[in-house]
Amino acid sequence: MRQIIEGSHAVAEAVRLSRPQVIAAYPITPQTHIVERLAEMVADGELNGEYITVESEFSALSACLGASAAGSRVYSATTSQGLALMFEVCFNVAGMRLPILMTIANRSLSAPLSIWNDQQDSISLRDSGWLQFYAEDNQEAMDLHFIAYRVMEDHRILLPAFVCFDGFILTHTYEPVDVPTQDEIDTYLPAFTPYQKLDAQNPLSFGMYATPEYYMEFRYMIDQAMQRSKDVIGKAGREFGEQFGRDYSSLVEEYRMEDAETAVVAMGSVCGTIKDSIDEMRKKGKRVGLLKIRTYRPFPIEEVKKSLQSASTVAVMDKNISLGSRGAVGLEVKDALFGSDISIYDYIVGLGGRDIRKKDVAAIVDLAEKGEGNLFYGLHEEVL
Amino acid sequence: MPLSVGCTACPGRARDNKTGSWRVFRPTFKHSKCTKCGICSLICPEGCIEVGADEYYYPNLVYCKGCGLCAQECPAEDIEMEQEAK
Amino acid sequence: MVERDIELLECGHRACAGCGLAMAARLMLKAVGKDVIIVSATGCMEVFSTPYPETAWKVPWIHSLFENAAGVGSGIEASLRRQGRSEKVVIIGGDGATFDIGIQCISGAFERGHDITYICYDNEAYMNTGIQRSGATPYDASTTTSPAGKHSFGNTRPKKDLPAIMAAHGSPYVATATIAFPMDMMKKIERAVATKGPCYVQVHSPCATGWGFESDQTMTIGKLAVESGLWVNFEMVNGEVTRVKKVVRKPVEEYLITQKRFRHLFRPVRQEEEIAKIQAYADRNAEKFSLDIKQQKK
Numbered sequence: 001m002r003q004i005i006e007g008s009h010a011v012a013e014a015v016r017l018s019r020p021q022v023i024a025a026y027p028i029t030p031q032t033h034i035v036e037r038l039a040e041m042v043a044d045g046e047l048n049g050e051y052i053t054v055e056s057e058f059s060a061l062s063a064c065l066g067a068s069a070a071g072s073r074v075y076s077a078t079t080s081q082g083l084a085l086m087f088e089v090c091f092n093v094a095g096m097r098l099p100i101l102m103t104i105a106n107r108s109l110s111a112p113l114s115i116w117n118d119q120q121d122s123i124s125l126r127d128s129g130w131l132q133f134y135a136e137d138n139q140e141a142m143d144l145h146f147i148a149y150r151v152m153e154d155h156r157i158l159l160p161a162f163v164c165f166d167g168f169i170l171t172h173t174y175e176p177v178d179v180p181t182q183d184e185i186d187t188y189l190p191a192f193t194p195y196q197k198l199d200a201q202n203p204l205s206f207g208m209y210a211t212p213e214y215y216m217e218f219r220y221m222i223d224q225a226m227q228r229s230k231d232v233i234g235k236a237g238r239e240f241g242e243q244f245g246r247d248y249s250s251l252v253e254e255y256r257m258e259d260a261e262t263a264v265v266a267m268g269s270v271c272g273t274i275k276d277s278i279d280e281m282r283k284k285g286k287r288v289g290l291l292k293i294r295t296y297r298p299f300p301i302e303e304v305k306k307s308l309q310s311a312s313t314v315a316v317m318d319k320n321i322s323l324g325s326r327g328a329v330g331l332e333v334k335d336a337l338f339g340s341d342i343s344i345y346d347y348i349v350g351l352g353g354r355d356i357r358k359k360d361v362a363a364i365v366d367l368a369e370k371g372e373g374n375l376f377y378g379l380h381e382e383v384l
Numbered sequence: 385m386p387l388s389v390g391c392t393a394c395p396g397r398a399r400d401n402k403t404g405s406w407r408v409f410r411p412t413f414k415h416s417k418c419t420k421c422g423i424c425s426l427i428c429p430e431g432c433i434e435v436g437a438d439e440y441y442y443p444n445l446v447y448c449k450g451c452g453l454c455a456q457e458c459p460a461e462d463i464e465m466e467q468e469a470k
Numbered sequence: 471m472v473e474r475d476i477e478l479l480e481c482g483h484r485a486c487a488g489c490g491l492a493m494a495a496r497l498m499l500k501a502v503g504k505d506v507i508i509v510s511a512t513g514c515m516e517v518f519s520t521p522y523p524e525t526a527w528k529v530p531w532i533h534s535l536f537e538n539a540a541g542v543g544s545g546i547e548a549s550l551r552r553q554g555r556s557e558k559v560v561i562i563g564g565d566g567a568t569f570d571i572g573i574q575c576i577s578g579a580f581e582r583g584h585d586i587t588y589i590c591y592d593n594e595a596y597m598n599t600g601i602q603r604s605g606a607t608p609y610d611a612s613t614t615t616s617p618a619g620k621h622s623f624g625n626t627r628p629k630k631d632l633p634a635i636m637a638a639h640g641s642p643y644v645a646t647a648t649i650a651f652p653m654d655m656m657k658k659i660e661r662a663v664a665t666k667g668p669c670y671v672q673v674h675s676p677c678a679t680g681w682g683f684e685s686d687q688t689m690t691i692g693k694l695a696v697e698s699g700l701w702v703n704f705e706m707v708n709g710e711v712t713r714v715k716k717v718v719r720k721p722v723e724e725y726l727i728t729q730k731r732f733r734h735l736f737r738p739v740r741q742e743e744e745i746a747k748i749q750a751y752a753d754r755n756a757e758k759f760s761l762d763i764k765q766q767k768k
Contacts, residue, residue, distance in 0.1 A: 021552045024545060050548040054541065055578030062534060062541030062575065063548065066509065069532055070549035092534050097390035158389060196392060198507045198530040198546065200557045204392045205525035207533035214522055218391055393523040398482035401524055406487065426474060426652055427689060429492035432481045447481035451488035451678075452686030465686075 002178050007138040007170040008033030010177045011077075011103055011163075014145040016047045017185040018101075020075040021192075022067035024052040024060045028082040029115045030167040031105040035077055057082035061089040061100070068098040069206055071197035073149070076100070079167055080107035083121045087128075093160045094129025094222060096207055097195075099152035100160040101145065102130075106268065106319075107167040108352040116353020117167040119268060123296075123320040123328045129222050131161035131229060132297040134267040136253075138175045140294075141165040143246055146180075146189050150236045155195045157229050159222070166269040168353070180244065188243055226298045233295060251300035253292040254307055256282060260289030262365055263311040265304075265333055267293045270317060270349075270356050277361035288365055293329060304336040314344045315368035317356070317377075321348045326374060345373020354378060399447075403430065407450035409465040415440050417460040424454035424463065472501050472656045483526040485518040488685025490675035490692065491564075492518070493649045494591045498562070498673075501659035502587075504529055506558045507550075509543040511567035512536035514598040515591060530557070537571040539563050540579040540588060547584045558587065558663050565592040565606030568672075569630050580639035580668040587662045587669045590632070593677040601680040605630040608700065609751065610744055611731045613680075618734035623744050628751060636670040637709045643667075644706040648674035650692025654703065654715070661705075674701050682730020691728050698725040699752035702759050714759045722749045 005013070011034050015023075023042070025035040041047035050067075054060045057078050064074040078086065083104060093100055104122045108114045122132055133148060135141035141163060148161040165171065180188075196204055210218055234249050241247030255275050257263060264274050271292045281288045291307045293300065308314055314337070318327025325331065330346030337344060345368045350356045356378075364377055413424075418440060425433040425441050432447040433454060443454070455463040478499035485492035491514055499506075510516045510533045519526040520533065534542045543561040550557055561579075563572055568590040576588060595613045596602040603616040603625050612624040637644045643665040647655035655673060662669035676691045678684065683691055695701035696715060700722055703715035723745055726732040735741045735748075756762050 022545060022548050024548075050552050052544060052548050053582065054544070055574060055581070058538065059541035059544070059575050059578050062538035063545030065534055065538075066532070066542035066545030066547075067549035068545075069542075070507070070546045070553075072549040072552060074545070074549075088535055089538065095390070096534070195389060198532055198557075200505050200507070200530055203395055203528060203530045205395070205520055205527050205531045206390070206392050208391050208393055208520040208522040208525060209517065210391055210522045214387060214391075217387055221387065221389070388523070391522050393520075393525045395480065395525060395528040397524040398480040398519070398526040401482040401484065403482055403484070422474070426497075427493060427649075429485060429487075429489045429496070429688075430481050430483075431477050431479055431496050435475075444481065449487035449685075451688075452684070453488055453688060456686040457689050 002176055004174055004176050006033060006172060006174050007141060007165065008172065009037050010138045010142045011145065012037035012041065013179050014142040015075050016041050017180060017182055018145060018149050018189060019073065020049050021072035022050045022052065022064070022074045023076065024054050024063035025076045025078070026054050026057045026060045026082060028057070028079055030107060030171045031077045031079045033171060034103060034105070057085045058089060061086045061093065064100045065089060065093050065096070065098055068100050069096070069198050071194040073192035074100050077103040077105065079105040080109055080121045083125060084109060087125070090125055090128040090130060095218070097158040098160060099158055101148055101152065102162050104162045104164040105167045105171045106164050114352040117169050118351045119164065119319040122162050122164045126297060126328060129159060130297065131159055133161065133163045133295055134293065135163065135165040135170065136269060136271040136292060138170055138173070139177045139246070141170060142177055143240060143248065146185060147233070147236045147240055147248055149189055151229055151232050153192055154232050157225050157232055158195055159225050159229065164268065169269045184243065188240065230298050230300065248294070250303060251295035252303045252307060253294055255290040255292065257289035257291060257307055259287055260311055261287040262313040262315065262369055263289050263291055263308050264315050264317060264361065264365065265291045265293065265329060266317040267296060267329060268319065270319065273356060273358055274361050277358035280358060281362055281365065286365070299332050301336045304333060308337060308342065309340070311342060313368045314342055315364050315373065316344065316346045317349045317364065318346055319350045321351065343371065347373060347375065347377040349377050402446050403449050404446045407448060407468055409450040409452060410445065410468050411443050411448065411450065411452070411454055412464045412466055413441060413443060414462050414464065416462060418462040419460050421459060423457055423459060427453055427457055429453065472660050473503060474500060476500055476503065478504065478528045480526040480528060482524065483519045486679050486685070488678045488688045490593060490649050490677055490688050491515045491591050493688070494673050494675045495519070497649065497652050497656050498589060498659055499529065501656040502558060502560055502663050505556055506560050507532070507546055509539045509546065509559065509561040511539040511563035511572060513564035513567055515562065515564065517598055536567055538575050539567065539572060540575040543586050544579045544582065544584050547586050560663065561586055561588045563590055565590060565594060566596045566604045569605035569632055577639065580636060580641055584668055585666055587671065589659065590672045591675045592672050593675045593680060595680055597677050597680040609748060610735060612734055613731065623734065623741065633670065633672055633706065637706050641668050641670055642708055643669040646672045646703050648692045648696060648701060648703060650689045650696065651703065658705065683728055687728065694720070694725040694728060698722045699755045699761050700725060702755050702761065704759060711759065714761065716761055716763045718763050718765065719756060719761065722752050
C-alpha cells in the first residue's frame with residue numbers, strides 16, 4: 001500500500017514486516033524515530049517481539065549477539081558514535097557468523113561533534129565483515145531490509161549486515177513508499193532457521209579462541225562468504241523485483257551510463273541529486289552518467305569495472321575521508337580500474353551535513369574533465 | 385576435519401589434551417584408611433578422580449596434573465604424593 | 471538440585487595445577503546442571519577451557535568479549551523467553567570483567583531485571599594477562615601493576631564492595647561464597663539460579679600462580695580467608711543480609727603470610743602498621759556482619 005511516511009517510519013515498517021523476535025537498541029540522533037516507532041509497535045502488539053532497552057549501544061549489539069546465538073532473528077539500529085561504541089562487538093559478530101541486521105542512519109563522527117550526515121560511521125567499519133548496503137531513497141531503504149535478511153540468513157553466507165541511509169536527509173524526510181503486506185513479506189522472507197544455536201539439547205561452544213594454526217583459515221572463510229554473497233544478493237534482489245516490481249539484481253545501479261564520457265560514482269541519497277544534475281547536463285549536450293554503488297561490502301569490483309570501462313573520466317564523490325589518504329570509495333574504484341587509462345578523481349564532499357546541490361555536481365564534473373581532483377570540494381576557503 | 389563455521393565446537397575434544405604430562409608429583413591412593421567420602425573427587429580441579437566399581441576413588445593419571453589437593457584435603461589421610469620417576 | 475556426581479567440565483583443560491577457578495567451574499556446573507546456557511567473559515577460565523576445537527564445556531557455552539557478558543546474557547534470556555525455552559542463563563566473569571571493565575553491562579542487565587545469574591569468580595587480580603591489579607585486589611597485595619617497592623606496600627586501595635552495589639540494584643539474591651566450602655558454594659549457586667530475576671554470587675577463588683602459594687594449598691588458603699574475617703561468606707535476600715558464616719577468628723597475618731603477594735609485609739622487616747591496617751579491615755567486617763562466634767567460658 002502506498003503511503004507518505006517519514007523515512008524512519010518506513011524502516012520501522014520494514015522491520016515489523018520482517019518479524020524480528022528480539023530488538024535491542026539505544027537512542028541516538030538521528031536514529032531515534034526508528035526505535036521509538038518500533039517501541040510503539042511492541043507496546044501496541046503490532047510487533048510480536050522482545051524490545052530490550054539497553055544502557056548503551058555496546059550492550060545493544062551484545063544483546064543482539066546473544067539473542068542471535070540463541071536462535072532468534074534480531075534487529076538493531078544506530079549511527080555515528082553509537083556505531084563507534086559497537087566497534088569491538090561488530091568484528092566479533094561477523095567472526096561468530098551471526099546474521100544480525102542493523103540500520104545505520106548515517107551521521108558524521110566527532111570531533112568536532114556533529115549530528116549531521118556523512119557516511120564516515122559505516123565506512124569506518126568497512127573491514128569488520130558486515131555486508132553494507134546504501135539506500136538512495138526511503139523505498140530503497142525499506143526494500144533493502146528484506147533483501148538483507150534473506151541474504152545474511154542464507155546458510156552459505158551467515159554474515160551480519162548494515163542497511164545504511166543518510167541521517168536527516170532520508171530519516172526525517174516524508175516520501176511516498178510502497179509498504180508491502182505481511183503476506184507478501186512472509187512469502188519473500190521465510191522464518192529464520194539458525195545454522196547452529198545455543199541449545200541444551202545439543203550443546204556447542206561458541207566464541208572459542210583460535211591459535212595461529214587456525215586463525216587465518218577462519219578469517220579466510222569469512223572473506224569467502226563475502227565473495228559468495230555477491231551472487232546471493234543478486235538472486236535475492238532479482239526475486240524481490242519479480243515479486244514487487246522493484247529490481248535489485250545488481251550490486252550497482254547505472255543511470256544514463258550507456259554513452260557517458262564522464263561518470264560520477266557515489267553512494268546513498270546524493271545519487272538522487274546527481275541524477276537530476278545529470279538530466280540538466282545531458283540537456284546541455286554533456287555525456288554524463290552515474291554509477292551508484294548500492295553494495296559497498298562486498299565491493300562489486302567486476303560491476304564497477306564493466307560499467308566504467310568505456311568512460312574516459314570518472315569523478316567519485318566520497319562522503320567520508322580516510323584521513324591521510326583519500327575517500328574510501330575512490331580508492332576502491334581506482335583499484336577496480338587498475339591498468340586502464342581512465343582518469344579517476346576523488347572528491348571529498350558533504351562532510352558533517354554540508355549540502356550537495358545540483359550545481360555542485362556539475363562543478364565536480366567540470367573539475368574532473370579539466371583534470372583537477374583528489375580534493376575536498378566546496379571548502380570555505382575564507383575561514384582557512 | 386574441516387573447520388566449523390564461526391569457530392564453534394562440540395564437547396569432547398578437550399580430552400585430546402593429555403595434561404598428565406605436566407605432573408611432577410603423583411598421587412597414590414592407598415585405599416587403606418579411605419572412607420569413600422568422595423571429597424577428593426569433588427574438589428579435584430581436573431575432575432579426573434573417578435569412582436570405581438568397588439566404590440573406591442581412582443585418579444586418572446592421563447589427566448592428573450599432580451597438584452596435591454586430593455592428598456592435602458583427604459580427611460582420612462589416605463593419599464600420598466610421590467615424585468614421578470624420570 | 472545439586473548433583474555431586476554430574477561432570478560437565480571435561481578433563482584436559484589448561485588451568486594451572488591446583489587452580490581455584492577450575493574448581494569453581496566444576497562445582498558451579500554441579501549446582502546448575504545441564505539445562506543451562508553459560509555466557510563467559512574473556513579471562514583465565516575462558517582461555518584455559520576453550521582453545522579451538524578443544525572445548526572443556528559439556529553444556530552450551532558462549533564467549534563474546536571481555537566486558538559484554540551481561541549484555542550477551544540479556545539477549546539470550548530475552549530470546550529464550552520469546553521461544554518459551556527452559557534453559558537458565560548463567561553468566562560467569564572474573565573480577566576484572568565484573569568489578570572493572572564489564573560493570574556497565576552488568577549494571578544495565580540487573581537494572582532491567584533479566585532472569586539471569588551472574589557468577590563472579592574472584593581471584594583478586596587480572597591473572598590471565600599476568601597478575602595486574604583490579605578493583606577486587608585487596609589492600610597491600612603486590613601485583614605486577616601494584617608492585618611492592620621501596621616506596622610502596624603494593625595495592626593502595628581496599629577491595630570494591632561489589633555485592634553491595636549489586637544489592638543496590640534491587641537484586642533479589644546476592645551471595646558470597648568460596649571454593650573452600652564447596653557444599654555452601656553449590657547451594658548458593660543453586661539458590662541464585664532458582665530465584666527469579668538477576669542474582670549475583672561472588673566466589674572467592676584462590677590462585678596459586680597469582681597469589682604465590684603451592685598448588686595443594688588452594689583450599690587451605692580459601693578457608694583462612696574466611697577464618698581471618700578478610701572474606702565474609704554471606705547471603706542477602708532483597709538487600710537484607712540473612713545469613714553469615716560465623717567463625718572463630720584467626721589473626722589476619724595467618725592468612726597473609728601464606729602468600730607471596732603479601733610477603734613484603736613480613737620480609738625483610740615486619741610491617742606492623744600495615745598488618746594492623748589489614749587487621750582493622752577484618753575487624754570492621756567482624757563488626758558489620760557479627761562474624762565472631764562467642765567462645766564459651768570454661
